[in-house]
Amino acid sequence: SYTLTQPPSVSVAPGQTARITCGVNDIGSQTVNWYQQKPGQAPVLLLYDDIHRPSGIPERFSGSTSANRATLTIGGVGAGDEADYYCHMWDGSSDHPVFGGGTKLTVL
């Protein structure tokens, strides 16, 4: 089954670009979703199917994938982006979804 590996933390200066990775042994044909969770709040869907933004999500949130990694890119980071970010995908081999361990984004 899949294990999604995220760095525990990422730090970035205001206005810069943050990149949060999600490692997986073999993405294959599966797609990745990304969530943002602020303290005390429920997660919010940022991206689905690797690159698609739900209504209301700014364009500065974008996604990409390679054979064994998905990346969430946040452009023009501000204090309001400080949160935990989770990747999520469907494990086709075991037929259930899996979440990554989460990455805490700190804006310096």
Next chain:
Amino acid sequence: QITLKESGPTLVKPTQTLTLTCTFSGFSLSTTGVGVGWIRQPPGKALEWLGMIYWDADKRYSPSLKSRLTITKDTSKNQVVFTMTDMDPVDTATYYCAHTDMGSVTGAFDYWGQGILVTVSS
């Protein structure tokens, strides 16, 4: 507008059974492709998928917890009921229900309830 809300006990004793209800609005769980999932998050820890139920009553459970979980739906009441048996202090967590639609967000959870913190303690 889609909303979901979890309800149930916030304190359960070890070995007891937890029953949570997810009451939703803005969608029907009889619509093709729609599902409701359950996800939990221990304090300070990551999200963990527990299980889900689909419009056609198909169910999926976390392999590690499958023997303890049951998810059912009452379409007429717009509710999904989640049951976890033999609760242990390690099951202390915020429990969320969330909406998905295989036809639009392909399995992503696009709407979440506010969550309910369940503490397991004697």
